Amino acid sequence: MTDATHTSADMNRFASLLDRLAYEPGRNNKLRLMTNYFRNVPDPERGYALAAFTGGLDFPNAKPALIRALIAERTDPVLFGLSYDYVGDLSETVALMWPARDGGEPPPTLAEVVETLRTTGKLNLGKKIAAWLDALDETGRWALLKLMTGALRIGVSARLAKTAVADMGGLGPNDVEEVWNSLSPPYGELFAWVEGRAPKPDTSDPAPFRTPMLAHAIEEHELAALEPAEFVAEWKWDGIRVQAAVGRDASARTVARLHSRAGEDISGAFPDLIEALRRDDSGAFALDGELLVRTEAGIGTFNELQQRLNRKTVSSLLLARYPAHIRAYDLLSEHEADLRPLPFVERRARLEGFVARFGSERLDVSPLVPFATWEELAQARRDPAAHGVSEDIAAIEGVMLKRRDSIYEPGRPKGLWYKWKRDPHTVDAVLMYAQRGHGKRSSFYSDFTFGVWEGEGEAMSLVPVGKAYFGFTDTELAQLDRYVRNNTGNRFGPVREVLHGPDHGLVLEIAFEGLNRSTRHRSGIAMRFPRIARIRWDKPAREADTLASLEKLLKDR
Amino acid sequence: MQPTELLTPTPAGLFCPAANFYIDPTRPVARALITHGHSDHARPGHEAVLATRETLDIMAVRYGAQSAGAQQPIDLAQPLEIDGVTVTFHPAGHVLGSAQIAVERAGLRVVVSGDYKRATDPTCIPFAPVRCDVFVTEATFGLPVFRHARAEAEIEKLLASRALFPERAHLIGTYPLGKAQRVMAIIRQAGYGRPIYIHGALEKLTNYYAESGVELGEIRKVAAADRSKLAGEIILCPPEAIKDLWARRFPDPVTSLASGWMRVRARARQRGVELPLVISDHADWDDLCATILETGCSEVWVTHGEEDALVHWARLQGLKAAPLHLVGYGDDEATESVETTEPAHD
Numbered sequence: 001m002t003d004a005t006h007t008s009a010d011m012n013r014f015a016s017l018l019d020r021l022a023y024e025p026g027r028n029n030k031l032r033l034m035t036n037y038f039r040n041v042p043d044p045e046r047g048y049a050l051a052a053f054t055g056g057l058d059f060p061n062a063k064p065a066l067i068r069a070l071i072a073e074r075t076d077p078v079l080f081g082l083s084y085d086y087v088g089d090l091s092e093t094v095a096l097m098w099p100a101r102d103g104g105e106p107p108p109t110l111a112e113v114v115e116t117l118r119t120t121g122k123l124n125l126g127k128k129i130a131a132w133l134d135a136l137d138e139t140g141r142w143a144l145l146k147l148m149t150g151a152l153r154i155g156v157s158a159r160l161a162k163t164a165v166a167d168m169g170g171l172g173p174n175d176v177e178e179v180w181n182s183l184s185p186p187y188g189e190l191f192a193w194v195e196g197r198a199p200k201p202d203t204s205d206p207a208p209f210r211t212p213m214l215a216h217a218i219e220e221h222e223l224a225a226l227e228p229a230e231f232v233a234e235w236k237w238d239g240i241r242v243q244a245a246v247g248r249d250a251s252a253r254t255v256a257r258l259h260s261r262a263g264e265d266i267s268g269a270f271p272d273l274i275e276a277l278r279r280d281d282s283g284a285f286a287l288d289g290e291l292l293v294r295t296e297a298g299i300g301t302f303n304e305l306q307q308r309l310n311r312k313t314v315s316s317l318l319l320a321r322y323p324a325h326i327r328a329y330d331l332l333s334e335h336e337a338d339l340r341p342l343p344f345v346e347r348r349a350r351l352e353g354f355v356a357r358f359g360s361e362r363l364d365v366s367p368l369v370p371f372a373t374w375e376e377l378a379q380a381r382r383d384p385a386a387h388g389v390s391e392d393i394a395a396i397e398g399v400m401l402k403r404r405d406s407i408y409e410p411g412r413p414k415g416l417w418y419k420w421k422r423d424p425h426t427v428d429a430v431l432m433y434a435q436r437g438h439g440k441r442s443s444f445y446s447d448f449t450f451g452v453w454e455g456e457g458e459a460m461s462l463v464p465v466g467k468a469y470f471g472f473t474d475t476e477l478a479q480l481d482r483y484v485r486n487n488t489g490n491r492f493g494p495v496r497e498v499l500h501g502p503d504h505g506l507v508l509e510i511a512f513e514g515l516n517r518s519t520r521h522r523s524g525i526a527m528r529f530p531r532i533a534r535i536r537w538d539k540p541a542r543e544a545d546t547l548a549s550l551e552k553l554l555k556d557r
Numbered sequence: 558m559q560p561t562e563l564l565t566p567t568p569a570g571l572f573c574p575a576a577n578f579y580i581d582p583t584r585p586v587a588r589a590l591i592t593h594g595h596s597d598h599a600r601p602g603h604e605a606v607l608a609t610r611e612t613l614d615i616m617a618v619r620y621g622a623q624s625a626g627a628q629q630p631i632d633l634a635q636p637l638e639i640d641g642v643t644v645t646f647h648p649a650g651h652v653l654g655s656a657q658i659a660v661e662r663a664g665l666r667v668v669v670s671g672d673y674k675r676a677t678d679p680t681c682i683p684f685a686p687v688r689c690d691v692f693v694t695e696a697t698f699g700l701p702v703f704r705h706a707r708a709e710a711e712i713e714k715l716l717a718s719r720a721l722f723p724e725r726a727h728l729i730g731t732y733p734l735g736k737a738q739r740v741m742a743i744i745r746q747a748g749y750g751r752p753i754y755i756h757g758a759l760e761k762l763t764n765y766y767a768e769s770g771v772e773l774g775e776i777r778k779v780a781a782a783d784r785s786k787l788a789g790e791i792i793l794c795p796p797e798a799i800k801d802l803w804a805r806r807f808p809d810p811v812t813s814l815a816s817g818w819m820r821v822r823a824r825a826r827q828r829g830v831e832l833p834l835v836i837s838d839h840a841d842w843d844d845l846c847a848t849i850l851e852t853g854c855s856e857v858w859v860t861h862g863e864e865d866a867l868v869h870w871a872r873l874q875g876l877k878a879a880p881l882h883l884v885g886y887g888d889d890e891a892t893e894s895v896e897t898t899e900p901a902h903d
Contacts, residue, residue, distance in 0.1 A: 022822060022826070023825065023826065023830065023831050023832075023833070024831065025829065025831070075701065076869075076870075076873065078866075078869050079700075079701050079866055079869065079870065080701075082700060082863070082865055082866045082869070083700045083701055083702045083866070086700055086702065086821075086863065087702055087821055087823075088823060089822075089823070092702075092821070092822055092823075093702055096701075096702035096703075096704065096820065096821075097701050097702050142822075441823070441827075442821065442823035442824070443818075443821055443823060443824055444827075474827065485884075486884050486885075488882075491865075
């Protein structure tokens, strides 16, 4: 909203859109900004912008390492390091620091940038990018670098961008979602369709992604308003939510895909699962479930699952050590029939039958939790072992509540599904080190390493047990930042030692989901999902918890 | 004589043992020399204060006439001898009355610059470089990512946004001392003739600037009942008021913040700012570096801010350089706001 509207369709216009989106808090205003851009910018420029918003661009040669090399040629490495540490974002640091030289080249178009980045080899790319950086202003440089590194972080999800496109033609986001996987940048066909200039693109995707149905979080005191008889409960597992889709393409080949909750195709990282799912005899189906690692010893920790995530290829060692598994929650289609309009209990019956017939050791059903009253369910949630669960108790994250009559409705509809997570554990720990954060918390000391006491009396010392970088409010963050700056001991590069001892130190109440043994940490313990629950300005450091108390918790599990 | 014998860093601030005075002490002392009126530098409760007339006035506006025991005004560029040490105040260009303090003895001159800037500012006397042996500098924006825009260009952005959204109020967060009045003065220079509205927390200091002869045009304090009628107007308030209940009554306000921190996107987003204006009363990176070289000093001490980068740069230039790690400065954002904000009445 600050700068004049660019009339030329160049990189600056795209940069100005990104800039405005980055500061615009309102969803509807974001949509209007994007729709307006798509209406007024020609193909293929707008299509590449859409690809940027939906994560559809990949430039194998334009990596952060290349950007680092470019800035290293023009600036002092120490000054760059300190600046990057402060700003917390590589693209922005370079955009702000870049000492531009007059090159005389006009700013490039977005299409030129995308096509050049895709086709130019490593050797010539650096020179090209440096020339662009010289030609663009600070905002243009920032947009270019964000685009190259693929992380825009402007508060626009792929879903929102698709909604903006749908808005152009009075369609819904699910209409765009339906045809999405059969299209590719710069999406000329899609824009032609939403603008009414061409028919709906042909989608013969045999294994399409279906927008998942999500649950609202609920607390114990809110349950009283609900009728227990109207709900079914099932265990909520600590993995990642996925959708498996299997179908036959035009040449009768069976296609199997695994989609993340956001619709990303993650099949490449899970050849073991894909192989198990791609059965010629089972016909087309789509199911919703939790992706887990499961060995003969039971379900692995989330940490183990993480070894399998975000990989383009996967070694046979990883496949053997961390076999992937789906614990199914729902059946969305079977033999071409869309089951989503059916009530949950009917889908559940179909799911149980399907999984039993499928008979794969990599696929099972998440068991239901029987209950008549909320008190019974509360007991089961607190103590799954006493309520029919004999194994994998550590992987239970809570319970899910689903209305018996709920249809499978994409998005997060109100009043149908609830997640009721287990209460977190808490520990009082002492702040030991702090580092500046990235993204939203950039330039504040916001990544905190904390420790608990080991030994007694004179030998009492703090041993680090984890790191937390959220859980606090903006006001608390400002207070913590000031505390760190005013209580700094040693400095180790970007890391500040925060004064800590029995008589001087800040106690943080840390909430966490669980503990794992770890050989990577001196304490021998790794905390799962730690966050700062409260700042205990009142509590003397010597009264913080001990390592022994955490070890006891680990044994109890 | 070693420079640290003339001025020694202590937990209360820089101390001159020979003449028994502190510069900008962070706790009450017997004798204080004060560079400027921001509350992290000018604190109440000292037994005796030496500062420019304007700085003493500003302290009186903020803390009342009894803000210090004895108050002695000093003119710029007029040397004064205290127990064999010569002190001279020179303009710092930061806010009205702001000064650098040159401390000399036996041929050794240390200049404590306080906070300063080099950019033009219609509300105060420009910074004058002073040759010295040791230059004591701030480093609030001591990183090469901080390159402030021209304040005039930022105000053009504001006026363009106002033209684009005539139905919305434009609410600009500014520090009550210096920034607010500079923003007003530049808005006037740009030819804007409508009244400028201010939050009550800005009133006293703005009146003081106007009485001192700074041209600010018609300034109106926002009356509670009028807030909903201020569509299309420009309203200045303390930084945290832009997210206050107070701000909600304005017609669909565009929230803006005038600060050097706005150069970093995450900072603007953390504050929920829609229209960031990169306007600062501190020197940016290029000006910090240029100023150090201009003083001809052989040694640099960095008081507060992003000292590591500036110290590194100075050493690359062949200068001796050290961070002082003084605690208690550079929090003007926090301290200014706490003391000057009126409680929201609705």
